[in-house]
Amino acid sequence: MHTHAPLIIDVAGVELTDTDRQRLAHPLVGGIILFGRNWQSREQLARLCAQVKAVRPDLLIAVDHEGGRVQRFRTDGFTHLPPMAAFGQLWLSAPQKDELEGGPALRATNSASAAGYVLGAELRACGVDLSFTPVLDLDHGESSVIGDRSFGRDPRMVSVLAQALMHGLRASGMGNCGKHFPGHGFVKADSHLAIPVDKRSLKAILAEDAAPYGWLSASLDAVMPAHVIYPRVDSKPAGFSPRWLQDVLRHRLGFTGAIFSDDLSMAAARRIEGREVSFTEAALAALTAGGDMVLLCNQSVVDGGAPIDEAIEALSKAMVQGDWQPNPASEERRLALLPRGAAMDWDGLMVSARYMHALSLLP
Template structure:
């Protein structure tokens, strides 16, 4: 899964998209101006590759790539805060509604998935996670995560939990450093792993963290067969797609150059590799997998959109009810 340069495809983008080993595109803020422009960009991608998986990070709060012409969504932490003053069932419905609104808008743009929900715990230690989390209590995160997933599925979007097995304790940002979580395996299993364990059957995809957990393995989770094959697949019974986190991030450099990172991610069991914001690395990774020869895993098909709402979805009474609920709780910002 690669990225493209801007709000429309240039010649270099088109050449990359024609390579059959490129199975997905992820959009960033630089690729998004408005829902209409995103729809046109997606259409141009699909004119070359109709089966292409197209993703975005549209969590809400500070991680919302498309901001103009759509609802300004709350960070998941805002929803988690309501658990202290509202009934659990009510908060779960709010989480589900927020997910449904996000998914409906993204599907209407022609996108397949937003990489969500974040299932990391918020210990107040990791600035890169922070209020992206559904809280500190593992059971609360699991319950609200389940509701969020249900909202995505109701809209027709697959759910991708991140960052397995939990990035909340490690303080360093894996975009710029290699985070290390030195806690015991027993403690990690009793806390951060709980949401992933409880939701493995509901999740369609999972993205592992570029974090090292020395008590379990010397390699970051995304390059660890122990984490991905023995624990995630074997113990938790997860059968969906595993997406590497971006292989250009600093936390991935521990295993070597981009070719070594590609090999390590594939060997660990990742089904789709993200190589973003570095066209040179993307081209080198592509050349490498072309030499190796790969057969796309079948479980990626389950990540494609299950429904594409029409662009007039705002006339739907269900939409109006959802927006009324979220605005009444002051959970939505201004729309453009």
């Protein structure tokens, strides 16, 4: 068994090709991230996931499935999950007649757990292992890319609702991934297109946006850093910064789970300290900074997937030359994200009391 499989790659279609199988079988590849183009129907998705597991049972099958506008599968029975802001709004709503003070907050918490259960159970019924959720970013009212993906403005409310969502995910057998550390909600720019810069001090960020990571350090299985530069802390974006990933996230906030880079094909991921960098340089920088896994998204559709092959080859070469050391602890953290226990199949799920009750609690 390989000591560390850090690459999370994607595939172009709705089933695996022989080339996909070859890439997924490579010992440096640890998983796959699915997109809307990989979806036709539940039956097809389940078949695709089974094809991936047939290559290697330990491959992690992940997706961005949060609810609201970030939900990859929306048809053929998948529940349209509300955006996270809906739970924050419920929390802040007025108590109902004869309801105790704080009742709406507790109802919102229960509702968020229900959403986590529905989200996790539906994905698992089709063979998906992990969704990159919850969003822990605070809604400062500035960021177009975060917006209603955030539970709200107050880090305490965000932490409690995220904890509740993760409880529901856990009940379905699924892990979680908090994002985007140490906070993407304060900046206007969209890191898919540009490099956002947040000029606040470390103290200000720790007091607010990064606070949920400390409060949830015992519950978070994984964290995804933001492609944002915080120049008063480090000149590198958070995902390439040992200061952020090791000094702050691991040591100061006590996080022990897996660190995923955000998508390394994003504009913000391809510049480090003013210099254009290749995928491979970006991947090595993220891993060397303390990341466990790196995401190369939407590259299977570029030149027949040439960028993926280049990244695999370059990482292999870096390992042989001693420029990169595989980390057995990273591999343990990756394997810990695979679901425990068998998933309920779709038909069984649809008639289960827990699932039906969870649906009734959604806002």
